[in-house]
Amino acid sequence: MCDNLPYNINDLEYKYIFSNKSLFLRLLGRIGKIKIFNELTEENLELVDKNYVLPDFSEQESDLLYKARLQEEEVFFYILFEHQSTVDYNMAMRLLFYITDIWRDWLKQFDKNQFKNKSFEFPPVVPIVLYDGDNPWTAIVNLKERIMNFEMFGKYIVDFEYILIDLNNPEEMVFKYKDVLSLILKLNKVRTGEELERLFLDLNKYLQGAKEKEINTLRICLPAALKELGEEKIQEARDILEYITGGAGIMPLFQNLRKIREEWYHEGIQKGIQDGLQQGLQQGLQKKELEIAEKMIVKGYSDEEIHEITGLDIEKIKELRAKHNN
Secondary structure (H helix, E strand, O other): OOOOOOOOHHHHHHHHHHOOHHHHHHHHHHOOOOHHHHHOOHHHEEEEOOOOOOHHHOOOEEEEEEEEEEOOEEEEEEEEEEOOOOOOOOHHHHHHHHHHHHHHHHHOOOOHHHHHOOOOOOOOEEEEEEEOOOOOOOOOOEOHHHOOOHHHHHHHOOOOEOEEEEOOOOOOHHHOOOOHHHHHHHHOOOOOHHHHHHHHHOHHHHHOOOOHHHHHHHHHHHHHHOHHHOHHHHHHHHHHHHHHHOOOOOOOHHHHHHHHHHHHHHHHHHHHHHHOHHHHHHHHHHHHHHHHHHHHHHOOOOHHHHHHHHOOOHHHHHHHHHHHHO
8 A cells, every 4th residue: 555645635535544454344344234244354355456436426436346255255345435415316326337347347357158157156246335425324225216116026126235334423333443443534524623632532442453554544644634623733643643652651642731731720820819810820830840840750751742741941851850860
């Protein structure tokens, strides 16, 4: 997989994320309808380098096709990422076109004699739609209900049902677990600094058991996911992620910063009441800076981390560290 984001991140972000086989397998694990999915491994998954999206829809969607060996048989997983804000009620019909195109391409490897054989069978194609539009998905998920008078013809009408993953639905199974996949998908929904802070307070839980290549995908996708928050918040998020995954400590930096802000505010107000707002605030902050720095020294923070959080000069921090070591 490439190390940089696709140029047009709005159209290809999910395609990039789920090109990571490990994250795709996590997604399949959320689909409880078909238990056999749990037998898949990265070794028997192959990403097919072709897309089937019709030209008229290339601005609103992207797709991925995986080929897998499952119980010695081929299976295709076709994932359509729907980016448009409104619901497409003809989704099932469009998926039918894509599925038949996949079968046509698959048939090209056989000669006519093989194709005409009585035992010849087509591989399953499992259609999955991942939707992140603004409105709830209200379209039917089976094909026959888009065909007029389908009830009159019973089983003689072509039909299938696609798997829908609606990222606007808080009850969606993909969000039921606190893991790296859920974190990446939730980051795409973050719109304020406060939402980002709340999410990162549980960062350790989300990253529990995450593979390094999954974390790398998360790092690369951060700027796209948080693009509406601005460069400052993006950098904060990067710093926190590096801090946690680098093993430098246990408590996320956002949690430290929130506590520090609350403590500074409280101390400053109390001093201001006693000694005059301006003088008391300054003294309270200076005293608290030293206390916090000493606590951070005990907990093993580096001089640079202490300087970034407290604002103390590096020389003052070294002085405190020398006093503590003695």
